[in-house]
Amino acid sequence: MSNPFFNEDHESIREMARDFANKTLAPIAAEVDKTEHFPLEVAKQMADLGFLGLKIPEEYGGLGLDMRSYVCVMEEIARKCATATLFISSANSLSTAPIVISGTPEQKEKYLPGVVAGEEFIAFGLTEPNAGSDAASLTTKAVKDGDDYILNGRKCFITMAPMANYTIVYAKTDPEKGAKGITCFMVDMSLPGVSCGKHEEKMGQRGVPVSDVVLEDVRVSKDCVIGEVDLGFINAMKTLSVGRVGVASMCLGMAAEAIELAVEHTKNRVQFGKPLCKHQAIAFMLADMETKLNAARGLVYNAAWLMDNGVKADKEASMAKYFAAEAAIDIINKSLQLHGGYGYSREYAIERLYRDIRVCSIYEGSSQVQQIVISGQMLK
């Protein structure tokens, strides 16, 4: 028994995810980063193994597993290839949670099996040029027209948009009511009036394309409304709460990898007549990194465990995401420091980790938004 949070199934899922990451992802990760392309056949392979349907109910082709299974997979996959985790987090949380949480059985039947099979991709469109952390201030509009809605607006930084079959779009159906006038729509990317704009050139996690989603008089039927009209914001917030634990888990994996690289490098690199790790200043840095990682693990595993036991854990998920992201950025930064000049070279994996981790304190709720959620729960 390695950990009180996990059972035999969790451990065997972790083991197979680690095996897959070592054998299939590690050899391609540098190339994925360099070419900004993740091979779709590998995404399909992840689907066949079950990674894309971990949290999706069994009746829609998924495995119906718990949050901790998802944590184990995200952690192990992130060690070797951050881009690969985007396929997993997208399929298990951002692109499907809105449907799993509030979709009709027909919508679940229509959208979920394709995602589980790795054959269809759904992007999550909440952020806008002027509505990031303050998501409720979004200005994309949906105007009712008979049985249809006409959508107009622009979403930005939308992960996977250029390759997506659908995008989940949050739009104002009642602009007067602020957060209580937002509705969630499923928009087919092939509809007239939908376009993507240019691809963002990103610092890290480069294997998946990110772009705007531009909506110009896009007509969607009322069947495309996910959940109730005007109640989309609650759906978005619930989705993000699931996503936070996913991002936190990937931070754990990347930080663990950085520590492993630091240990190996400082054992082998000799300066001043002995291996770096034999210098106490260096050894103490390693101790701090390891301690911080394990503190983060405690928060993340606890949040996942609470969710699996049906306990409302918004604050715990935010604390996990906040602490794990900040800790991982610090740990990876220190690992790069310990690599010296080598760490600054693209030939070394730590350089990629340093770029890949940076967005983790920004997306799916910045660290500051997590602080708002945490303090909000304390002060209500």
Next chain:
Amino acid sequence: MNILVCVKQVPDTTEIKIDPVKNTLIRDGVPSILNPFDGYALEAAARIKDKDPDAKIVAVTMGPPQAVAVLKECLAIAADKAYLVSGRTFGGSDTLATSYILSSAVKKIEETEGKFDAIFCGKQAIDGDTAQVGPEMAEHLGYPQVTYGLEAEVDGDGLKVIKEMEDGKAVMGVKFPCVVTFTKPAWDPRYPTIKRKMAANRAEIPTLDDTMFPEMDTTRIGLKGSPTHVKKTFVPQKKSGGVKIQEADNETGAKKLFELLSGASII
């Protein structure tokens, strides 16, 4: 189509160290894994099943109770059923005794699973490296055998096996029932899916213990039934690796060789 795959739990020799004083393996803390060659045998069976979904794959291992771990792995990857052969009187068996016990187990398992058309084994286990158990099983059972198989496909009432030779490959036909041992092909065994992995965690694995073979000749099993005795183990002296010259054509290869030899003042 009914295939039995024989597997063994072995220490992961990539992580193993040898006690410099006693010349024995240090097994403490070394993880146990499915013998890689047995993994290739299982994959060969799985590829037959890919083409014939009605085919059945049964895995068997002889070993201590903790060897069920490799049987679970086989179930997760491709096997439909698994059996553990385990008994105190089986302990200490060499390859001859092991292959005798396993051949008896084949007959026993056939009472439940039906007759096996083919028995697949890894060419050898990475701990003992003997490469004897598969061929000896074929002899005990009186079956034809093909060793060093790379891939196998069903061909009428037998198998067509592509086997590795020192200077290339050979295609052999062999009639059912038969024994085939496998070496490393160009591919790795498939990953288990999460679904199969979780089902394997819950699978019941029957144990065939030494009381279940009343007809077995007890003078042929265990330590006293084993003619092999280890006289001495030692660590061979390490030789430094040679240089491989592999150039685009023979002429550049020859030039490179000349440069190396003259550079080392040999010629």
